[in-house]
Amino acid sequence: xxxxxxxxxxxxxxxxxxxxxxxxxxxxxxxxxxxxxxxxxxxxxxxxxxxxxxxxxxxxxxxxxxxxxxxxxxxxxxxxxxxxxxxxxxxxxxxxxxxxxxxxxxxxxxxxxxxxxxxxxxxxxxxxxxxxxxxxxxxxxxxxxxxxxxxxxxxxxxxxxxxxxxxxxxxxxxxxxxxxxxxxxxxxxxxxxxxxxx
Amino acid sequence: xxxxxxxxxxxxxxxxxxxxxxxxxxxxxxxxxxxxxxxxxxxxxxxxxxxxxxxxxxxxxxxxxxxxxxxxxxxxxxxxxxxxxxxxxxxxxxxxxxxxxxxxxxxxxxxxxxxxxxxxxxxxxxxxxxxxxxxxxxxxxxxxxxxxxxxxxxxxxxxxxxxxxxxxxxxxxxxxxxxxxxxxxxxxxxxxxxxxxxxxxxxxxxxxxxxxxxxxxxxxxxxxxxxxxxxxxxxxxxxxxxxxxxxxxxxxxxxxxxxxxxxxxxxxxxxxxxxxxxxxxxxxxxxxxxxxxxxxxxxxxxxxxxxxxxxxxxxxxxxxxxxxxxxxxxxxxxxxxxxxxxxxxxxxxxxxxxxxxxxxxxxxxxxxxxxxxxxxxxxxxxxxxxxxxxxxxxxxxxxxxxxxxxxxxxxxxxxxxxxxxxxxxxxxxxxxxxxxxxxxxxxxxxxxxxxxxxxxxxxxxxxx
Numbered sequence: 001x002x003x004x005x006x007x008x009x010x011x012x013x014x015x016x017x018x019x020x021x022x023x024x025x026x027x028x029x030x031x032x033x034x035x036x037x038x039x040x041x042x043x044x045x046x047x048x049x050x051x052x053x054x055x056x057x058x059x060x061x062x063x064x065x066x067x068x069x070x071x072x073x074x075x076x077x078x079x080x081x082x083x084x085x086x087x088x089x090x091x092x093x094x095x096x097x098x099x100x101x102x103x104x105x106x107x108x109x110x111x112x113x114x115x116x117x118x119x120x121x122x123x124x125x126x127x128x129x130x131x132x133x134x135x136x137x138x139x140x141x142x143x144x145x146x147x148x149x150x151x152x153x154x155x156x157x158x159x160x161x162x163x164x165x166x167x168x169x170x171x172x173x174x175x176x177x178x179x180x181x182x183x184x185x186x187x188x189x190x191x192x193x194x195x196x197x198x
Numbered sequence: 199x200x201x202x203x204x205x206x207x208x209x210x211x212x213x214x215x216x217x218x219x220x221x222x223x224x225x226x227x228x229x230x231x232x233x234x235x236x237x238x239x240x241x242x243x244x245x246x247x248x249x250x251x252x253x254x255x256x257x258x259x260x261x262x263x264x265x266x267x268x269x270x271x272x273x274x275x276x277x278x279x280x281x282x283x284x285x286x287x288x289x290x291x292x293x294x295x296x297x298x299x300x301x302x303x304x305x306x307x308x309x310x311x312x313x314x315x316x317x318x319x320x321x322x323x324x325x326x327x328x329x330x331x332x333x334x335x336x337x338x339x340x341x342x343x344x345x346x347x348x349x350x351x352x353x354x355x356x357x358x359x360x361x362x363x364x365x366x367x368x369x370x371x372x373x374x375x376x377x378x379x380x381x382x383x384x385x386x387x388x389x390x391x392x393x394x395x396x397x398x399x400x401x402x403x404x405x406x407x408x409x410x411x412x413x414x415x416x417x418x419x420x421x422x423x424x425x426x427x428x429x430x431x432x433x434x435x436x437x438x439x440x441x442x443x444x445x446x447x448x449x450x451x452x453x454x455x456x457x458x459x460x461x462x463x464x465x466x467x468x469x470x471x472x473x474x475x476x477x478x479x480x481x482x483x484x485x486x487x488x489x490x491x492x493x494x495x496x497x498x499x500x501x502x503x504x505x506x507x508x509x510x511x512x513x514x515x516x517x518x519x520x521x522x523x524x525x526x527x528x529x530x531x532x533x534x535x536x537x538x539x540x541x542x543x544x545x546x547x548x549x550x551x552x553x554x555x556x557x558x559x560x561x562x563x564x565x566x567x568x569x570x571x572x573x574x575x576x577x578x579x580x581x582x583x584x585x586x587x588x589x590x591x592x593x594x595x596x597x598x599x600x601x602x603x604x605x606x607x608x609x610x611x612x613x614x615x616x617x618x619x620x621x622x623x624x625x626x627x628x629x630x631x632x633x634x635x636x637x638x639x640x641x642x643x644x645x646x647x648x649x650x651x652x653x654x655x656x657x658x659x660x661x662x
Contacts, residue, residue, distance in 0.1 A: 019514040020391055020491050024628040029607040033262065033276035035236035035283045047630045052616065075514065077392040080425060080491070081628060082607075083327040084234065085343035106361075106395055106427055107327060111343035165359065167219025177345065179245070182222070182353040185214070186250075189355055192213045192224050193251065197452070 003116030005175040009098055009144040010154075012069035014061055015134045021074050022081035023108060027090045029082075040086055041093030062094075066138045073130055073142075074101045079108025088112045098144050100151065102127040113168050114177060120144060120151055126160045129153065146173055200466040202363050203432050204398050207338045207463065211321045213355060220357040226320040228255040228350045229306045230293070232262055232284040233609070234325030238348035239287040249351045252292040256315055259284055259297045260305045261609050265572050265599035268298055277610065291351075304575020304601045307331040307543035311415065312577050314444025318433040318460040323350060328543045328625060330421040333430035334414035335437050336463045338398070340428040361427050362472040364397040365465070368405040370479030375659040377553065378413030379545060379623065379642035381405060382420035383485035383495040388477065390509060391493035395425030397473065400465060405479050406431050411440045412549035419544045420625055423492035432464040484658055486530050487627050487640040490518040494627070498645065498657050502528050521629055522637050523617075530639075530655050537620035538569040538650040539632070540643055541599075542606040545623035546574030548581045550643040555587045557647035557661050563595035564653030570612055571596055572604040594651070608633045621649040 031043040049060050056063040072091065078101035079087065088111040091099060098118045109119045122130070133140045133153045141154040146169060152159035164172075171177060182189070201209070213222045230238075235257070242249065249255065262277040272278040281298060288295035296302040302309060307328055310316045318336035323329060325347045332339035346356045366385060386393075399421050406414060414431050421429030438460065441447045448456045483497030496503065502519070504526040505512045519525065524533075540546075540554050551573065563569060571591065573579040579601055582588050588598055605612040606624035608631070614620045616635025623646050627638035639655065648658040 017513075018517065019511050022491065022626075022628045024607075024626065024631050028630055028634070029261075029609045030634075032233050032609065033274075033280050035280055036240060037237050047634055052634055075511065077395070077425070080391055080395075081327065081422075081626060083325060083341035083343055085237075085325075085345060088343070103392060103395070105392065105425060107341055107343060110358075111345065114343060114345035165219050167216045167357075178357045179241075179345075179349055179352055181216075181357070182349060182355055183247070185222070186353060189213055189222075189224070189250075189353055193354060196211075196224060196226065197448075197456075 003175055006097065006116065006118055006146055006172045008146065009070060010141055011071050012139060013071035013073050013100070013130070013134055013142050014067045014069055015131055016061055016072065016074045017131050019075040020077045020080055023079055023084050023087035024081055026079065026087040027084065032084060032086050037089055039093070040090035041095065044090040044094045070096055071098045071100060071142050071144065072096045073127070073134070074099060076101065076103045076124070078104050080105040083107045085111045085115070088115050088117055092117050100127070100130065100142070113172070116172065116175070118144065118146065118172060120162045122151060122160050122162060126158070129156070129158055200469040202465045202469045202471065203336065203400055203430060203463055204338065204363055207319050207321065208360060216357065220359045222355050223321060223358050225323050225350050225354055225356060226254065227315055227322045229310055229315070229322070229324040229329070230255060230257045230347065231306050231324070231326065232259050232280045234344050235287065235347055236280060236283045238344050238351055241348040242352055247352050249291040249293065251354050254354060255293045255351065256310070257284055257288040257293050257295045258303060258306050258309055261603045261607065263298050263602040264610050265570070265602050265604045265612055268600045272298070301576055304577065305543045305546060305603055307419065308546055308574030308578065311335065312444070312575060314441050314447035317441060317447065318437060319463050323356065327422045328419050330426070330428040331415050331419040331543055333418035333421065333428050334411060335441065336430055336433035336460070338428060338430065341422065361398040362396055363400070364394055364426070364473040365400045365402055365471045366475045366477070367403040368477045368479055369403040370405070372405060372479050372482060375484050375644060375662055376482050377642040377644060378409055378416040380482055380485040382417045383487065383492065383640060384482045385477070386420065386424045386492050387485070387495040389424045389475070391423060391491045392425040394421070397426050399426045399429040401429055401431050402465070407434070410549060411436055412547045415547065416544055420492070423625060433460055484642060484645050486645060486655060488522065488524055488530055490521055490627055490629050492625065492627060492640060494518065495640065496530070498530060498655070502526055502530065531657060533655040534619065535621050535639070535649050535654055536566065536568065536618040537614050538567055538646050539572070539605045539620055539622040539624060540646050541570070541572030541574065541604050542624035543574065544625040545643050546572060546578065548578050550623065551578070551582050551587050552585070553643040554647040555590045557644050557658060558594040558596065558651055559590050561594055561651040563650055566653045567650050569596050569650050570599060570605050572599045573601050575601050605632050607631060621646045621655070
């Protein structure tokens with residue numbers, strides 16, 4: 001599925017300084033019953049965001065009008081657990097285009113890259129700096145520069161580089177996906193398959 | 199060059215490499231279920247492309263299925279719709295489909311091995327993180343997202359950077375009452391829930407050599423719970439004995455040819471791993487979890503660790519214990535429980551039901567416990583009946599349900615109510631995993647059985 005191109009994103013950020021945020025928290029299993037990719041943002045962090053009577057939990061960050069933006073900043077080991085791509089869809093659908101953490105679970109990270117959400121892995125120290133900067137001033141903007149592979153905090157000027165392989169970077173900046181690439185080499189795949197027993 | 203088991207299987211499946219990018223990995227066998235596939239099939243429709251090799255994909259319904267009255271229409275309209283979508287997609291694309299009520303239906307990671315779809319040296323993927331289960335046969339098997347399901351359907355390949363390699367060695371003999379589940383929970387408690395992220399794990403040593411195929415599946419299944427992409431065990435005579443004669447296993451000359459390849463599937467002496475761990479089997483006790491991720495496990499006779507003794511942030515740790523209603527330093531033995539769940543792709547196989555039956559035989563289910571015993575497949579269900587285990591369960595006051603994922607992720611009606619405690623043989627104790635507000639204690643089938651007959655957390659060794 002095609003998505004918007006990603007180059008430079010400047011935005012305020014929503015802080016979620018909790019470690020090991022698993023994909024069951026990002027979107028609980030009972031909201032995985034759709035057969036189309038629609039409406040997942042409504043259930044992002046459902047059980048942290050709403051009480052069982054559907055009233056909002058006032059102390060959860062997504063219900064706090066002080067914080068908003070297109071960047072979600074999470075604690076270490078973000079996105080562990082289930083492979084559900086619905087977790088990445090719900091992040092995207094809610095309006096986030098980038099998730100920042102000091103460590104990501106593999107499958108979640110892959111899923112994000114496949115649908116146009118940029119996972120930015122920073123050092124533990126820089127993550128602490130981001131949380132501190134947002135706490136001091138919630139209007140602090142982060143600048144994510146994908147071509148330069150850098151992330152900076154506007155209020156402090158602090159900056160750090162992040163890794164992404166050049167193939168995925170190309171996909172993100174051009175809005176391509178892996179299937180576009182694979183369909184172009186279908187003859188090679190067929191040759192390979194012919195020599196591979198079922 | 200000396201190669202690991204993982205290298206041998208991975209390298210032989212690389213169609214080509216993308217410069218400064220991922221490998222293009224050919225996928226031998228692909229399994230799909232109803233939850234993570236509909237949007238992938240929709241993607242094919244939108245691109246107007248077919249399934250490239252329908253004979254390499256197998257579909258079964260498991261996540262959403264009810265575990266009682268499976269002969270009746272599914273009550274939840276959303277679940278029914280998702281199940282219908284799987285049936286329509288599989289039929290339209292010529293994919294074998296084992297839906298609700300089919301004699302081969304069951305949890306995707308239980309039926310794959312049962313019918314010989316799972317084979318040594320194969321690459322196997324599924325839109326489900328517990329696909330790592332199939333690594334027990336010496337396959338490279340791992341979970342993928344829905345975009346990748348669409349990739350495999352349309353091109354039989356996915357694009358993946360090659361993970362780093364890790365070997366976990368456990369030698370010595372396991373003590374009484376210590377099962378494969380305890381081995382896995384022990385490893386995860388030592389490495390943490392992210393300790394193997396970025397790695398593919400090989401399990402080696404006496405403990406895994408001596409383990410049954412079912413036990414190996416339990417260990418490999420839980421690889422993802424320490425962040426690993428997958429785990430694998432070199433195939434041996436037990437592996438070959440298990441798969442021979444199953445429906446999708448090669449026969450005759452093809453079997454001989456396959457065996458020639460399979461017998462090469464071991465790590466060469468002197469091959470290098472990026473990371474290696476050694477543990478002693480004698481250190482492992484029956485395990486139980488006390489927190490909200492699978493890394494928060496401990497020997498059942500220990501006390502809940504204090505915040506200063508655990509890795510990671512104190513606030514996260516305290517939030518977790520508060521959710522569970524537990525305090526630092528408390529004993530787990532004697533904690534009251536409300537539910538017991540025996541089942542899932544982790545522990546829903548016949549060996550698990552045999553182990554459960556050993557404990558409950560001649561005892562009675564505790565009155566305060568609701569027990570959900572859910573076989574992983576119809577094949578397991580039939581074996582439970584044929585081996586007389588069903589009679590033992592009935593005599594002890596238990597009932598048996600019909601196959602499916604059930605309360606492991608509570609997508610169907612099998613939900614643990616808010617605030618209630620469940621001792622579960624499944625794989626995740628995340629907040630709300632078994633129903634909004636539910637509290638999960640992960641454990642082996644015999645720890646679950648001991649809890650079921652005593653109504654509280656009990657050391658199963660006292661009942662053996």
